[in-house]
Amino acid sequence: MNGRQDRFDLSGRVALVTGSAGGVGRVTARRLAASGAAVAVTDIDEAGAVNLAEEISAEGGTAVGLRLDVTGTESVAAGFAQAEEQLGGPVDVLVNNAIVACPVPPRFHEAPQHLWETDLDVIVNGAVRCAQAVLPVMMERRDGVIVNVVSVNAFAYFGHPSYSAAKAGIVSLTRSLAVEYGEYGVRVNAVSPGTIRTPAWDEQIAKDPTTFEALKQWYPLGRVGEPEDVAASICFLASSSANWITGTVLTVDGGLTAGNSFMARTVEGS
Numbered sequence: 001m002n003g004r005q006d007r008f009d010l011s012g013r014v015a016l017v018t019g020s021a022g023g024v025g026r027v028t029a030r031r032l033a034a035s036g037a038a039v040a041v042t043d044i045d046e047a048g049a050v051n052l053a054e055e056i057s058a059e060g061g062t063a064v065g066l067r068l069d070v071t072g073t074e075s076v077a078a079g080f081a082q083a084e085e086q087l088g089g090p091v092d093v094l095v096n097n098a099i100v101a102c103p104v105p106p107r108f109h110e111a112p113q114h115l116w117e118t119d120l121d122v123i124v125n126g127a128v129r130c131a132q133a134v135l136p137v138m139m140e141r142r143d144g145v146i147v148n149v150v151s152v153n154a155f156a157y158f159g160h161p162s163y164s165a166a167k168a169g170i171v172s173l174t175r176s177l178a179v180e181y182g183e184y185g186v187r188v189n190a191v192s193p194g195t196i197r198t199p200a201w202d203e204q205i206a207k208d209p210t211t212f213e214a215l216k217q218w219y220p221l222g223r224v225g226e227p228e229d230v231a232a233s234i235c236f237l238a239s240s241s242a243n244w245i246t247g248t249v250l251t252v253d254g255g256l257t258a259g260n261s262f263m264a265r266t267v268e269g270s
Contacts, residue, residue: 008239011036015238016083016091018070018130019098021048023198024149027227028095031235033061037093040083042068044098062087070098070126080133090137093238096127096170097149099163108161116162123166124173131177135186142185147237148174149230150190152253171249178247187246189237194253195224217262220255 010032020029021043033039033056041056041063043049050065057063064086068079084090100122127148138144153164154171171190178188195215204211212224233252236242251257 008035008235008241010093010235010239013037013092014040014083014087014089015093015095016040016042016080017095017097018042018068018126021045021052023200024193024196024227024230025095025097026052028097028231028234029063030056031228031231032093032238033063035235035239038062038087040079040087040091041065042079042083044069070129071121073129076129076133090141091134092143093145093147094130094134095147095149095234096130098126099123099149111162119162119166120169123163124169127170127173135181138186139181139184144186145238146177146186146188147234148188148190149234150174150192150249152192152194152251152257154192155257174249175247182246187242189242189246190249191230191233191237192249192251192253193225193230194219194256196230197224197226218256218260219253220258220261223254225252225254
């Protein structure tokens with residue numbers, strides 16, 4: 001894209017981002033394109049994916065928009081095949097970003113089975129399907145990067161047990177794949193965001209416009225995150241600047257999981 005200032009050069013790389021019609025995925029797809037990658041914008045929302053790809057192309061980047069449902073093996077296989085055909089080569093960089101967070105009941109024991117099954121199928125099994133689709137080619141070429149988007153929910157309780165359990169599973173998957181496929185030159189890492197200002201919060205913000213203002217007090221850096229914060233971290237891990245980094249989880253949470261100053265001040269004042 002013209003006039004890019006991104007220092008992570010991904011020229012000549014083909015990237016595929018799941019769940020990229022909106023939120024973090026949308027900004028990540030744009031950032032990868034701005035770094036020189038040819039990007040497959042994939043989402044269950046095909047129209048949204050196509051629209052974003054057209055925007056990226058109009059700005060001078062290279063992108064195609066494709067429908068990809070991570071809950072279906074055939075859909076995943078078709079999405080990767082289309083990306084390779086339309087972008088002129090196999091996927092070098094896979095970003096597993098697709099998520100779902102079903103509405104949670106007041107208590108854990110009231111959670112219906114389908115809630116768990118949906119969250120786990122999209123987040124965990126979806127990442128597994130995509131990794132299995134791309135790993136054989138990466139092994140053959142002895143080159144490739146997988147970046148999984150997890151969450152601080154994987155490491156501490158911030159609500160939503162099924163979503164949190166699924167994200168914790170992806171942390172383990174990240175480490176397992178990094179060890180198993182490192183000998184083939186494949187790097188597998190994850191980013192772990194805190195609260196990010198995305199459309200996923202729209203319903204809550206409509207109910208309480210002060211939500212982000214209330215949440216920012218828990219963050220040492222004094223604000224909630226923006227999608228650009230996460231996208232920049234993904235681009236770093238996808239780039240040659242991270243060539244000797246694998247099996248790690250890069251926390252992008254404004255200091256949330258480092259500790260809480262409110263508790264510290266309470267203890268000091270007691």
